[in-house]
Amino acid sequence: MSEVLIVGSVALDTVETPFGRVGRALGGAATYAATAASFFTGVRMVGVVGEDFPEEHLDFLRSRGVDLRGLERVPGKTFHWSGRYVGDLSQAETLATDLNVFADFNPTLPEAYRDTEYVFLANIDPELQRNVLRQVRAPRWTACDTMNFWIAGKRAALLELLEQVHLVLLNDAEARQLTGESDLGRAAQQILQGGPQAVVIKKGAHGAALYTEQPGESFPRWFSVPSYPVPVVRDPTGAGDSFAGGLMGYLAATEDLSEPNLRRAVVYGSVLASFNIEDFSLNRQRTLTREEIEERYEGFRRITAF
Protein backbone atom coordinates (compact mmCIF):
# COMPACT_ATOMS: atom_id res chain seq x y z
CA MET A 1 0.00 0.00 0.00
CA SER A 2 1.66 3.18 -1.23
CA GLU A 3 0.46 6.77 -1.06
CA VAL A 4 -0.26 9.03 -4.00
CA LEU A 5 0.84 12.62 -4.57
CA ILE A 6 -1.64 14.82 -6.41
CA VAL A 7 -0.79 18.25 -7.76
CA GLY A 8 -3.20 20.63 -9.46
CA SER A 9 -5.91 23.20 -9.17
CA VAL A 10 -8.19 23.72 -6.21
CA ALA A 11 -11.12 25.87 -7.21
CA LEU A 12 -14.49 27.30 -6.46
CA ASP A 13 -16.79 26.47 -9.37
CA THR A 14 -19.98 28.07 -10.56
CA VAL A 15 -21.72 25.53 -12.77
CA GLU A 16 -25.04 25.45 -14.54
CA THR A 17 -26.58 22.38 -16.20
CA PRO A 18 -30.16 21.50 -17.21
CA PHE A 19 -30.43 19.96 -13.72
CA GLY A 20 -29.57 23.01 -11.66
CA ARG A 21 -26.84 25.39 -10.65
CA VAL A 22 -24.20 25.69 -7.96
CA GLY A 23 -22.30 28.88 -7.09
CA ARG A 24 -18.69 28.83 -5.82
CA ALA A 25 -18.92 25.14 -4.98
CA LEU A 26 -15.89 23.00 -4.20
CA GLY A 27 -14.00 22.13 -7.39
CA GLY A 28 -10.61 21.91 -9.07
CA ALA A 29 -8.73 19.06 -10.72
CA ALA A 30 -6.63 18.23 -7.66
CA THR A 31 -9.71 18.24 -5.43
CA TYR A 32 -11.60 15.78 -7.64
CA ALA A 33 -8.56 13.54 -8.11
CA ALA A 34 -7.54 13.56 -4.46
CA THR A 35 -11.04 12.74 -3.29
CA ALA A 36 -11.35 9.86 -5.77
CA ALA A 37 -7.93 8.46 -4.82
CA SER A 38 -8.76 8.74 -1.12
CA PHE A 39 -11.20 5.83 -1.42
CA PHE A 40 -8.19 3.56 -2.08
CA THR A 41 -5.14 4.93 -0.30
CA GLY A 42 -3.53 7.90 1.48
CA VAL A 43 -3.35 11.08 -0.57
CA ARG A 44 -0.88 13.96 -0.38
CA MET A 45 -2.28 17.01 -2.05
CA VAL A 46 -0.50 20.04 -3.46
CA GLY A 47 -2.39 23.19 -4.41
CA VAL A 48 -3.13 26.76 -3.49
CA VAL A 49 -6.24 28.53 -2.23
CA GLY A 50 -7.05 32.11 -1.30
CA GLU A 51 -8.39 33.68 1.86
CA ASP A 52 -11.98 33.12 0.71
CA PHE A 53 -11.68 29.33 0.59
CA PRO A 54 -14.25 27.96 3.06
CA GLU A 55 -12.86 25.99 5.98
CA GLU A 56 -15.63 23.41 5.50
CA HIS A 57 -14.01 22.31 2.22
CA LEU A 58 -10.74 21.66 4.03
CA ASP A 59 -12.71 19.73 6.63
CA PHE A 60 -14.24 17.60 3.87
CA LEU A 61 -10.83 16.77 2.41
CA ARG A 62 -9.47 16.01 5.90
CA SER A 63 -12.46 13.75 6.52
CA ARG A 64 -11.36 11.82 3.43
CA GLY A 65 -7.92 11.44 5.00
CA VAL A 66 -6.22 13.77 2.51
CA ASP A 67 -2.89 15.16 3.70
CA LEU A 68 -3.13 18.94 3.23
CA ARG A 69 0.39 19.97 4.24
CA GLY A 70 1.01 20.79 0.57
CA LEU A 71 -2.07 22.97 0.24
CA GLU A 72 -1.04 26.59 0.63
CA ARG A 73 -3.40 29.35 1.67
CA VAL A 74 -2.18 32.75 0.39
CA PRO A 75 -3.56 36.29 0.29
CA GLY A 76 -6.07 36.86 -2.48
CA LYS A 77 -8.97 34.95 -3.95
CA THR A 78 -9.25 31.27 -4.85
CA PHE A 79 -9.25 30.17 -8.51
CA HIS A 80 -12.82 30.49 -9.78
CA TRP A 81 -14.21 28.72 -12.84
CA SER A 82 -17.65 29.33 -14.18
CA GLY A 83 -19.21 27.18 -16.88
CA ARG A 84 -22.40 25.93 -18.39
CA TYR A 85 -23.44 22.62 -19.94
CA VAL A 86 -26.38 22.32 -22.31
CA GLY A 87 -27.99 19.57 -24.41
CA ASP A 88 -26.36 16.19 -23.80
CA LEU A 89 -23.82 17.75 -21.40
CA SER A 90 -20.92 16.51 -23.51
CA GLN A 91 -19.15 19.87 -23.60
CA ALA A 92 -18.69 22.70 -21.14
CA GLU A 93 -18.98 26.29 -22.22
CA THR A 94 -16.60 28.34 -20.10
CA LEU A 95 -18.16 31.60 -18.94
CA ALA A 96 -15.29 32.82 -16.77
CA THR A 97 -11.85 31.70 -15.63
CA ASP A 98 -10.54 33.84 -12.77
CA LEU A 99 -7.11 32.39 -11.98
CA ASN A 100 -6.59 34.64 -8.93
CA VAL A 101 -4.02 33.05 -6.58
CA PHE A 102 -3.62 30.12 -8.99
CA ALA A 103 -1.92 32.44 -11.50
CA ASP A 104 1.30 32.29 -9.43
CA PHE A 105 1.09 28.57 -8.63
CA ASN A 106 4.60 27.07 -8.67
CA PRO A 107 4.68 24.62 -5.84
CA THR A 108 7.54 23.56 -3.63
CA LEU A 109 6.82 20.10 -2.26
CA PRO A 110 6.91 19.67 1.50
CA GLU A 111 9.94 17.56 2.40
CA ALA A 112 7.64 14.81 3.64
CA TYR A 113 6.06 14.50 0.17
CA ARG A 114 9.28 14.06 -1.80
CA ASP A 115 9.49 10.31 -1.32
CA THR A 116 6.03 9.60 -2.74
CA GLU A 117 6.28 6.94 -5.46
CA TYR A 118 2.92 7.45 -7.18
CA VAL A 119 2.39 10.90 -8.65
CA PHE A 120 -0.52 12.44 -10.53
CA LEU A 121 0.15 15.76 -12.22
CA ALA A 122 -3.29 17.15 -12.97
CA ASN A 123 -3.77 19.62 -15.80
CA ILE A 124 -1.51 22.63 -15.28
CA ASP A 125 1.26 24.26 -17.34
CA PRO A 126 3.58 21.41 -18.41
CA GLU A 127 6.57 23.43 -17.20
CA LEU A 128 5.09 23.42 -13.71
CA GLN A 129 4.34 19.70 -14.02
CA ARG A 130 8.05 19.14 -14.77
CA ASN A 131 9.11 21.39 -11.88
CA VAL A 132 7.04 19.28 -9.53
CA LEU A 133 8.32 16.02 -10.95
CA ARG A 134 11.94 17.15 -10.43
CA GLN A 135 11.22 17.47 -6.72
CA VAL A 136 10.11 13.86 -6.37
CA ARG A 137 13.10 11.69 -5.46
CA ALA A 138 12.24 8.32 -7.01
CA PRO A 139 8.85 8.26 -8.67
CA ARG A 140 7.74 4.72 -9.48
CA TRP A 141 4.68 5.65 -11.53
CA THR A 142 3.90 9.16 -12.73
CA ALA A 143 0.75 10.09 -14.61
CA CYS A 144 -0.19 13.41 -16.14
CA ASP A 145 -3.21 15.06 -17.65
CA THR A 146 -3.18 18.08 -19.97
CA MET A 147 -5.54 20.19 -22.08
CA ASN A 148 -5.95 21.81 -25.54
CA PHE A 149 -4.51 25.12 -24.25
CA TRP A 150 -1.09 23.57 -23.45
CA ILE A 151 -1.06 21.29 -26.50
CA ALA A 152 -1.37 24.39 -28.66
CA GLY A 153 0.68 26.85 -26.60
CA LYS A 154 3.35 24.81 -24.75
CA ARG A 155 3.85 21.90 -27.08
CA ALA A 156 7.63 21.52 -26.62
CA ALA A 157 7.41 21.55 -22.82
CA LEU A 158 4.53 19.07 -22.96
CA LEU A 159 6.46 16.66 -25.22
CA GLU A 160 9.43 16.84 -22.84
CA LEU A 161 7.12 16.07 -19.94
CA LEU A 162 5.71 13.05 -21.78
CA GLU A 163 9.22 11.60 -22.02
CA GLN A 164 9.29 11.53 -18.22
CA VAL A 165 5.88 10.15 -17.28
CA HIS A 166 4.65 6.55 -17.30
CA LEU A 167 1.03 7.29 -18.12
CA VAL A 168 -0.70 10.12 -19.89
CA LEU A 169 -4.45 10.64 -19.67
CA LEU A 170 -6.21 12.80 -22.22
CA ASN A 171 -9.52 13.02 -23.95
CA ASP A 172 -10.21 12.02 -27.55
CA ALA A 173 -10.08 15.57 -28.92
CA GLU A 174 -6.78 16.22 -27.14
CA ALA A 175 -5.26 12.97 -28.44
CA ARG A 176 -6.18 14.01 -31.98
CA GLN A 177 -4.90 17.54 -31.45
CA LEU A 178 -1.58 16.33 -30.00
CA THR A 179 -0.87 13.84 -32.78
CA GLY A 180 -2.77 15.02 -35.85
CA GLU A 181 -4.20 11.47 -36.10
CA SER A 182 -7.98 11.11 -36.33
CA ASP A 183 -7.84 7.38 -35.52
CA LEU A 184 -7.47 7.04 -31.74
CA GLY A 185 -5.46 3.82 -31.96
CA ARG A 186 -2.87 5.46 -34.18
CA ALA A 187 -2.92 8.57 -31.99
CA ALA A 188 -2.20 6.40 -28.94
CA GLN A 189 0.59 4.57 -30.76
CA GLN A 190 2.23 7.88 -31.63
CA ILE A 191 1.98 9.12 -28.05
CA LEU A 192 3.52 5.89 -26.75
CA GLN A 193 6.44 6.39 -29.12
CA GLY A 194 7.08 9.72 -27.39
CA GLY A 195 7.82 8.16 -24.01
CA PRO A 196 4.95 6.95 -21.84
CA GLN A 197 4.34 3.25 -21.27
CA ALA A 198 0.61 3.73 -21.20
CA VAL A 199 -2.03 6.07 -22.60
CA VAL A 200 -5.61 6.41 -21.45
CA ILE A 201 -7.96 8.12 -23.87
CA LYS A 202 -11.14 9.34 -22.20
CA LYS A 203 -14.17 9.45 -24.47
CA GLY A 204 -16.88 10.85 -22.20
CA ALA A 205 -20.14 8.98 -22.75
CA HIS A 206 -18.24 6.51 -24.96
CA GLY A 207 -16.05 5.30 -22.12
CA ALA A 208 -12.29 5.03 -22.09
CA ALA A 209 -9.50 3.08 -23.75
CA LEU A 210 -6.13 2.02 -22.36
CA TYR A 211 -3.16 1.46 -24.65
CA THR A 212 0.03 -0.05 -23.25
CA GLU A 213 3.36 -0.82 -24.81
CA GLN A 214 4.45 -4.39 -24.26
CA PRO A 215 8.04 -5.55 -24.63
CA GLY A 216 8.36 -7.67 -27.77
CA GLU A 217 4.95 -6.73 -29.17
CA SER A 218 4.76 -4.47 -32.22
CA PHE A 219 1.27 -3.12 -31.51
CA PRO A 220 0.10 -1.56 -28.26
CA ARG A 221 -2.14 -3.74 -26.16
CA TRP A 222 -5.65 -2.34 -26.11
CA PHE A 223 -8.36 -2.34 -23.45
CA SER A 224 -11.76 -0.74 -23.80
CA VAL A 225 -14.34 0.05 -21.15
CA PRO A 226 -17.72 1.72 -21.74
CA SER A 227 -19.09 4.48 -19.56
CA TYR A 228 -21.47 3.35 -16.86
CA PRO A 229 -25.13 4.01 -17.64
CA VAL A 230 -25.97 6.24 -14.67
CA PRO A 231 -29.68 7.11 -14.58
CA VAL A 232 -29.16 10.89 -14.68
CA VAL A 233 -25.97 12.82 -15.46
CA ARG A 234 -26.38 16.04 -13.47
CA ASP A 235 -22.93 17.63 -13.78
CA PRO A 236 -19.96 16.18 -15.68
CA THR A 237 -17.47 18.62 -14.10
CA GLY A 238 -14.52 16.72 -12.63
CA ALA A 239 -15.27 13.39 -14.33
CA GLY A 240 -11.81 13.17 -15.92
CA ASP A 241 -10.03 14.09 -12.70
CA SER A 242 -12.14 11.65 -10.68
CA PHE A 243 -11.19 9.03 -13.25
CA ALA A 244 -7.49 9.81 -12.93
CA GLY A 245 -7.67 9.93 -9.13
CA GLY A 246 -9.51 6.62 -8.87
CA LEU A 247 -7.05 5.00 -11.26
CA MET A 248 -3.98 6.32 -9.44
CA GLY A 249 -5.38 5.59 -5.99
CA TYR A 250 -6.04 1.99 -6.96
CA LEU A 251 -2.58 1.58 -8.51
CA ALA A 252 -0.85 3.04 -5.46
CA ALA A 253 -2.93 0.88 -3.13
CA THR A 254 -2.13 -2.31 -5.01
CA GLU A 255 1.45 -1.39 -6.10
CA ASP A 256 0.96 -3.62 -9.12
CA LEU A 257 1.86 -2.05 -12.46
CA SER A 258 1.11 -5.09 -14.63
CA GLU A 259 -1.15 -4.63 -17.64
CA PRO A 260 -4.03 -6.63 -16.10
CA ASN A 261 -3.88 -4.42 -13.01
CA LEU A 262 -3.78 -1.28 -15.13
CA ARG A 263 -7.05 -2.51 -16.67
CA ARG A 264 -8.60 -2.88 -13.22
CA ALA A 265 -7.34 0.61 -12.37
CA VAL A 266 -9.02 1.99 -15.50
CA VAL A 267 -12.29 0.38 -14.45
CA TYR A 268 -11.99 1.83 -10.93
CA GLY A 269 -11.31 5.20 -12.54
CA SER A 270 -14.47 4.77 -14.58
CA VAL A 271 -16.39 3.85 -11.43
CA LEU A 272 -15.30 7.03 -9.64
CA ALA A 273 -16.08 9.16 -12.70
CA SER A 274 -19.53 7.60 -12.95
CA PHE A 275 -20.38 8.46 -9.35
CA ASN A 276 -18.99 11.96 -9.72
CA ILE A 277 -21.35 12.92 -12.56
CA GLU A 278 -24.44 11.87 -10.62
CA ASP A 279 -24.44 15.15 -8.67
CA PHE A 280 -22.96 18.65 -8.67
CA SER A 281 -19.49 19.45 -7.33
CA LEU A 282 -18.24 16.62 -5.09
CA ASN A 283 -21.63 16.11 -3.49
CA ARG A 284 -21.97 12.44 -4.44
CA GLN A 285 -18.54 11.68 -2.97
CA ARG A 286 -19.70 12.92 0.44
CA THR A 287 -21.82 9.83 0.97
CA LEU A 288 -20.00 7.41 -1.33
CA THR A 289 -18.72 4.21 0.28
CA ARG A 290 -16.12 1.67 -0.71
CA GLU A 291 -18.93 -0.90 -0.84
CA GLU A 292 -20.78 1.14 -3.47
CA ILE A 293 -17.56 1.37 -5.44
CA GLU A 294 -17.08 -2.40 -5.38
CA GLU A 295 -20.71 -2.93 -6.34
CA ARG A 296 -20.39 -0.69 -9.38
CA TYR A 297 -17.07 -2.32 -10.32
CA GLU A 298 -19.03 -5.56 -10.53
CA GLY A 299 -21.67 -3.63 -12.48
CA PHE A 300 -19.01 -2.84 -15.08
CA ARG A 301 -18.36 -6.55 -15.34
CA ARG A 302 -22.07 -7.23 -15.85
CA ILE A 303 -22.39 -4.75 -18.73
CA THR A 304 -19.26 -5.98 -20.54
CA ALA A 305 -19.08 -9.73 -19.94
CA PHE A 306 -19.98 -12.21 -22.66
Next chain:
Amino acid sequence: MSEVLIVGSVALDTVETPFGRVGRALGGAATYAATAASFFTGVRMVGVVGEDFPEEHLDFLRSRGVDLRGLERVPGKTFHWSGRYVGDLSQAETLATDLNVFADFNPTLPEAYRDTEYVFLANIDPELQRNVLRQVRAPRWTACDTMNFWIAGKRAALLELLEQVHLVLLNDAEARQLTGESDLGRAAQQILQGGPQAVVIKKGAHGAALYTEQPGESFPRWFSVPSYPVPVVRDPTGAGDSFAGGLMGYLAATEDLSEPNLRRAVVYGSVLASFNIEDFSLNRQRTLTREEIEERYEGFRRITAF
Protein backbone atom coordinates in the same frame (compact mmCIF):
# COMPACT_ATOMS: atom_id res chain seq x y z
CA MET B 1 -29.59 -25.20 -36.26
CA SER B 2 -32.21 -23.07 -37.96
CA GLU B 3 -32.01 -21.08 -41.17
CA VAL B 4 -32.39 -17.34 -41.51
CA LEU B 5 -34.50 -15.38 -43.99
CA ILE B 6 -33.03 -12.08 -45.16
CA VAL B 7 -34.99 -9.48 -47.11
CA GLY B 8 -33.60 -6.24 -48.49
CA SER B 9 -31.68 -4.45 -51.17
CA VAL B 10 -29.21 -6.02 -53.57
CA ALA B 11 -27.16 -3.33 -55.22
CA LEU B 12 -24.23 -2.32 -57.32
CA ASP B 13 -22.24 0.29 -55.39
CA THR B 14 -19.83 2.94 -56.53
CA VAL B 15 -17.81 3.96 -53.50
CA GLU B 16 -14.90 6.29 -52.94
CA THR B 17 -12.84 6.53 -49.75
CA PRO B 18 -9.35 7.90 -49.01
CA PHE B 19 -8.14 4.33 -49.70
CA GLY B 20 -9.48 3.93 -53.23
CA ARG B 21 -12.58 3.55 -55.30
CA VAL B 22 -14.78 0.75 -56.64
CA GLY B 23 -17.33 1.11 -59.44
CA ARG B 24 -20.55 -0.95 -59.59
CA ALA B 25 -19.20 -3.41 -57.04
CA LEU B 26 -21.39 -5.94 -55.24
CA GLY B 27 -23.41 -4.25 -52.49
CA GLY B 28 -26.83 -3.91 -50.88
CA ALA B 29 -28.08 -4.48 -47.34
CA ALA B 30 -29.39 -7.99 -48.03
CA THR B 31 -26.13 -8.99 -49.71
CA TYR B 32 -24.00 -7.89 -46.76
CA ALA B 33 -26.36 -9.43 -44.20
CA ALA B 34 -26.78 -12.72 -46.08
CA THR B 35 -23.06 -13.13 -46.57
CA ALA B 36 -22.34 -12.43 -42.89
CA ALA B 37 -25.07 -14.85 -41.76
CA SER B 38 -23.81 -17.54 -44.13
CA PHE B 39 -20.74 -18.09 -41.93
CA PHE B 40 -23.07 -19.48 -39.26
CA THR B 41 -26.07 -21.10 -40.92
CA GLY B 42 -28.16 -21.53 -44.08
CA VAL B 43 -29.51 -18.30 -45.53
CA ARG B 44 -32.62 -17.69 -47.63
CA MET B 45 -32.37 -14.40 -49.44
CA VAL B 46 -35.10 -12.21 -50.89
CA GLY B 47 -34.31 -9.35 -53.25
CA VAL B 48 -34.45 -8.12 -56.79
CA VAL B 49 -31.79 -7.42 -59.41
CA GLY B 50 -31.86 -6.20 -63.00
CA GLU B 51 -30.55 -7.63 -66.22
CA ASP B 52 -27.16 -5.98 -65.68
CA PHE B 53 -26.43 -7.86 -62.45
CA PRO B 54 -23.24 -9.89 -63.08
CA GLU B 55 -23.59 -13.65 -62.85
CA GLU B 56 -20.31 -13.78 -60.86
CA HIS B 57 -22.04 -12.07 -57.93
CA LEU B 58 -24.69 -14.78 -57.89
CA ASP B 59 -21.90 -17.35 -58.02
CA PHE B 60 -20.29 -15.73 -54.99
CA LEU B 61 -23.53 -15.86 -53.00
CA ARG B 62 -24.08 -19.49 -54.08
CA SER B 63 -20.53 -20.30 -53.00
CA ARG B 64 -21.50 -19.02 -49.55
CA GLY B 65 -24.44 -21.45 -49.59
CA VAL B 66 -27.05 -18.70 -49.88
CA ASP B 67 -30.43 -19.90 -51.18
CA LEU B 68 -31.30 -17.56 -54.07
CA ARG B 69 -34.79 -18.83 -54.93
CA GLY B 70 -36.14 -15.57 -53.50
CA LEU B 71 -33.86 -13.38 -55.58
CA GLU B 72 -35.78 -12.17 -58.62
CA ARG B 73 -34.15 -10.99 -61.80
CA VAL B 74 -36.41 -8.58 -63.71
CA PRO B 75 -36.12 -6.36 -66.78
CA GLY B 76 -34.29 -3.12 -66.08
CA LYS B 77 -31.22 -2.07 -64.15
CA THR B 78 -30.06 -3.09 -60.67
CA PHE B 79 -30.32 -0.63 -57.77
CA HIS B 80 -27.20 1.55 -57.88
CA TRP B 81 -25.83 3.56 -54.96
CA SER B 82 -22.91 5.91 -55.22
CA GLY B 83 -21.24 7.48 -52.23
CA ARG B 84 -18.10 8.97 -50.83
CA TYR B 85 -16.45 8.88 -47.42
CA VAL B 86 -13.95 11.48 -46.30
CA GLY B 87 -11.97 12.27 -43.14
CA ASP B 88 -12.49 9.64 -40.45
CA LEU B 89 -14.97 7.74 -42.67
CA SER B 90 -17.69 8.06 -40.05
CA GLN B 91 -20.32 9.33 -42.49
CA ALA B 92 -21.16 8.61 -46.11
CA GLU B 93 -22.01 11.37 -48.51
CA THR B 94 -24.53 10.00 -51.01
CA LEU B 95 -23.77 11.11 -54.56
CA ALA B 96 -26.51 9.15 -56.34
CA THR B 97 -29.31 6.73 -55.52
CA ASP B 98 -30.73 5.07 -58.65
CA LEU B 99 -33.46 2.77 -57.37
CA ASN B 100 -34.13 1.24 -60.79
CA VAL B 101 -35.79 -2.22 -60.40
CA PHE B 102 -35.71 -1.78 -56.59
CA ALA B 103 -38.35 0.98 -56.89
CA ASP B 104 -41.06 -1.68 -57.40
CA PHE B 105 -39.74 -4.14 -54.83
CA ASN B 106 -42.66 -5.81 -53.04
CA PRO B 107 -41.64 -9.37 -52.56
CA THR B 108 -43.74 -12.51 -52.47
CA LEU B 109 -41.92 -15.17 -50.49
CA PRO B 110 -41.30 -18.50 -52.18
CA GLU B 111 -43.49 -21.14 -50.49
CA ALA B 112 -40.34 -22.89 -49.26
CA TYR B 113 -39.29 -19.77 -47.36
CA ARG B 114 -42.51 -19.24 -45.43
CA ASP B 115 -41.61 -21.56 -42.57
CA THR B 116 -38.34 -19.81 -41.73
CA GLU B 117 -38.25 -18.97 -38.02
CA TYR B 118 -35.47 -16.38 -38.00
CA VAL B 119 -36.12 -13.31 -40.10
CA PHE B 120 -34.06 -10.19 -40.76
CA LEU B 121 -35.86 -7.33 -42.45
CA ALA B 122 -33.08 -5.08 -43.71
CA ASN B 123 -33.71 -1.38 -44.25
CA ILE B 124 -36.63 -0.93 -46.67
CA ASP B 125 -40.01 0.83 -46.47
CA PRO B 126 -41.58 -0.34 -43.19
CA GLU B 127 -44.80 -1.16 -45.06
CA LEU B 128 -42.88 -3.63 -47.18
CA GLN B 129 -41.20 -5.02 -44.08
CA ARG B 130 -44.67 -5.70 -42.65
CA ASN B 131 -45.87 -7.24 -45.91
CA VAL B 132 -42.97 -9.66 -45.79
CA LEU B 133 -43.50 -10.48 -42.14
CA ARG B 134 -47.18 -11.31 -42.81
CA GLN B 135 -46.05 -14.01 -45.22
CA VAL B 136 -43.92 -15.80 -42.61
CA ARG B 137 -46.04 -18.45 -40.89
CA ALA B 138 -44.53 -18.63 -37.40
CA PRO B 139 -41.53 -16.38 -36.93
CA ARG B 140 -39.65 -17.17 -33.76
CA TRP B 141 -37.29 -14.18 -33.85
CA THR B 142 -37.68 -11.22 -36.20
CA ALA B 143 -35.23 -8.36 -36.41
CA CYS B 144 -35.48 -5.18 -38.43
CA ASP B 145 -33.28 -2.28 -39.40
CA THR B 146 -34.48 1.13 -40.60
CA MET B 147 -33.13 4.57 -41.51
CA ASN B 148 -33.70 8.30 -41.02
CA PHE B 149 -35.78 8.52 -44.22
CA TRP B 150 -38.48 6.14 -42.88
CA ILE B 151 -38.34 7.50 -39.33
CA ALA B 152 -39.23 10.92 -40.74
CA GLY B 153 -41.53 9.87 -43.57
CA LYS B 154 -43.24 6.63 -42.51
CA ARG B 155 -43.27 6.95 -38.78
CA ALA B 156 -46.68 5.36 -38.15
CA ALA B 157 -45.91 2.31 -40.28
CA LEU B 158 -42.53 1.96 -38.60
CA LEU B 159 -44.03 2.10 -35.10
CA GLU B 160 -46.55 -0.60 -36.11
CA LEU B 161 -43.73 -2.73 -37.42
CA LEU B 162 -41.82 -2.33 -34.14
CA GLU B 163 -44.80 -3.84 -32.29
CA GLN B 164 -44.28 -7.00 -34.31
CA VAL B 165 -40.53 -7.54 -34.20
CA HIS B 166 -38.37 -8.98 -31.43
CA LEU B 167 -35.25 -6.96 -32.12
CA VAL B 168 -34.65 -3.60 -33.74
CA LEU B 169 -31.18 -2.50 -34.84
CA LEU B 170 -30.49 1.14 -35.48
CA ASN B 171 -27.65 3.59 -35.21
CA ASP B 172 -27.28 6.23 -32.51
CA ALA B 173 -28.57 9.10 -34.65
CA GLU B 174 -31.63 7.05 -35.67
CA ALA B 175 -32.36 6.08 -32.07
CA ARG B 176 -32.31 9.75 -31.09
CA GLN B 177 -34.41 10.74 -34.10
CA LEU B 178 -37.01 8.04 -33.40
CA THR B 179 -37.42 8.88 -29.72
CA GLY B 180 -36.40 12.50 -29.28
CA GLU B 181 -34.12 11.33 -26.44
CA SER B 182 -30.46 12.38 -26.59
CA ASP B 183 -29.46 9.81 -23.96
CA LEU B 184 -29.15 6.43 -25.71
CA GLY B 185 -30.20 4.45 -22.63
CA ARG B 186 -33.43 6.38 -22.36
CA ALA B 187 -33.92 6.15 -26.13
CA ALA B 188 -33.56 2.37 -25.92
CA GLN B 189 -35.97 2.19 -23.02
CA GLN B 190 -38.58 4.11 -24.99
CA ILE B 191 -38.13 1.86 -28.02
CA LEU B 192 -38.52 -1.25 -25.85
CA GLN B 193 -41.79 0.15 -24.52
CA GLY B 194 -43.07 0.21 -28.10
CA GLY B 195 -42.82 -3.53 -28.60
CA PRO B 196 -39.43 -5.14 -29.23
CA GLN B 197 -37.76 -7.30 -26.58
CA ALA B 198 -34.32 -6.09 -27.56
CA VAL B 199 -32.68 -3.05 -29.11
CA VAL B 200 -29.19 -2.85 -30.57
CA ILE B 201 -27.79 0.64 -31.00
CA LYS B 202 -24.85 0.74 -33.40
CA LYS B 203 -22.35 3.50 -32.68
CA GLY B 204 -19.82 3.06 -35.48
CA ALA B 205 -16.29 3.47 -34.12
CA HIS B 206 -17.75 3.54 -30.61
CA GLY B 207 -19.08 -0.01 -30.85
CA ALA B 208 -22.57 -1.19 -30.07
CA ALA B 209 -24.94 -1.56 -27.14
CA LEU B 210 -27.63 -4.16 -26.54
CA TYR B 211 -30.64 -3.38 -24.36
CA THR B 212 -33.06 -6.14 -23.42
CA GLU B 213 -36.24 -6.15 -21.42
CA GLN B 214 -36.24 -8.69 -18.65
CA PRO B 215 -39.39 -9.94 -16.94
CA GLY B 216 -39.56 -8.50 -13.43
CA GLU B 217 -36.78 -5.95 -13.93
CA SER B 218 -37.68 -2.26 -14.15
CA PHE B 219 -34.63 -1.22 -16.18
CA PRO B 220 -33.46 -2.79 -19.44
CA ARG B 221 -30.42 -5.01 -19.14
CA TRP B 222 -27.46 -3.40 -20.82
CA PHE B 223 -24.49 -4.83 -22.69
CA SER B 224 -21.74 -2.82 -24.32
CA VAL B 225 -19.11 -3.91 -26.81
CA PRO B 226 -16.44 -1.67 -28.36
CA SER B 227 -15.57 -1.68 -32.04
CA TYR B 228 -12.60 -3.83 -32.95
CA PRO B 229 -9.40 -1.85 -33.62
CA VAL B 230 -8.79 -2.95 -37.22
CA PRO B 231 -5.48 -1.57 -38.52
CA VAL B 232 -7.03 0.25 -41.50
CA VAL B 233 -10.70 0.98 -42.20
CA ARG B 234 -10.89 1.08 -45.99
CA ASP B 235 -14.64 1.18 -46.61
CA PRO B 236 -17.36 1.20 -43.95
CA THR B 237 -20.16 0.44 -46.43
CA GLY B 238 -22.23 -2.51 -45.23
CA ALA B 239 -20.86 -2.57 -41.68
CA GLY B 240 -24.31 -2.30 -40.10
CA ASP B 241 -25.77 -4.99 -42.37
CA SER B 242 -22.81 -7.30 -41.78
CA PHE B 243 -23.38 -6.74 -38.06
CA ALA B 244 -27.06 -7.65 -38.34
CA GLY B 245 -26.35 -10.66 -40.56
CA GLY B 246 -23.66 -12.02 -38.24
CA LEU B 247 -25.92 -11.52 -35.23
CA MET B 248 -28.93 -13.21 -36.87
CA GLY B 249 -26.88 -16.03 -38.37
CA TYR B 250 -25.42 -16.85 -34.97
CA LEU B 251 -28.83 -16.71 -33.26
CA ALA B 252 -30.41 -18.98 -35.88
CA ALA B 253 -27.50 -21.40 -35.70
CA THR B 254 -27.67 -21.66 -31.92
CA GLU B 255 -31.48 -21.28 -31.55
CA ASP B 256 -30.85 -19.79 -28.12
CA LEU B 257 -32.64 -16.50 -27.44
CA SER B 258 -31.43 -16.04 -23.86
CA GLU B 259 -29.86 -12.71 -22.92
CA PRO B 260 -26.35 -14.20 -22.57
CA ASN B 261 -26.62 -15.68 -26.06
CA LEU B 262 -27.88 -12.38 -27.45
CA ARG B 263 -24.67 -10.85 -26.08
CA ARG B 264 -22.59 -13.44 -27.91
CA ALA B 265 -24.60 -12.74 -31.06
CA VAL B 266 -23.86 -9.02 -30.72
CA VAL B 267 -20.14 -9.80 -30.46
CA TYR B 268 -20.30 -12.04 -33.55
CA GLY B 269 -22.12 -9.22 -35.32
CA SER B 270 -19.29 -6.89 -34.31
CA VAL B 271 -16.75 -9.42 -35.59
CA LEU B 272 -18.38 -9.60 -39.03
CA ALA B 273 -18.69 -5.81 -39.21
CA SER B 274 -15.01 -5.44 -38.30
CA PHE B 275 -13.90 -7.74 -41.12
CA ASN B 276 -16.23 -6.06 -43.59
CA ILE B 277 -14.69 -2.61 -43.17
CA GLU B 278 -11.16 -3.88 -43.84
CA ASP B 279 -11.77 -3.84 -47.60
CA PHE B 280 -14.14 -2.51 -50.26
CA SER B 281 -17.46 -4.15 -51.14
CA LEU B 282 -17.54 -7.76 -49.86
CA ASN B 283 -13.94 -8.41 -50.81
CA ARG B 284 -12.76 -9.35 -47.34
CA GLN B 285 -15.58 -11.87 -47.00
CA ARG B 286 -14.32 -13.75 -50.07
CA THR B 287 -11.38 -15.16 -48.14
CA LEU B 288 -12.79 -14.96 -44.61
CA THR B 289 -12.90 -18.23 -42.67
CA ARG B 290 -14.82 -19.40 -39.64
CA GLU B 291 -11.46 -19.81 -37.88
CA GLU B 292 -10.64 -16.13 -38.39
CA ILE B 293 -14.07 -15.26 -37.02
CA GLU B 294 -13.49 -17.34 -33.88
CA GLU B 295 -10.04 -15.83 -33.46
CA ARG B 296 -11.41 -12.29 -33.59
CA TYR B 297 -14.26 -13.24 -31.23
CA GLU B 298 -11.54 -14.16 -28.73
CA GLY B 299 -9.85 -10.87 -29.66
CA PHE B 300 -12.99 -9.06 -28.46
CA ARG B 301 -12.64 -10.90 -25.18
CA ARG B 302 -9.00 -9.80 -24.89
CA ILE B 303 -9.80 -6.12 -25.39
CA THR B 304 -12.71 -6.09 -22.93
CA ALA B 305 -11.76 -8.52 -20.15
CA PHE B 306 -10.65 -7.29 -16.75
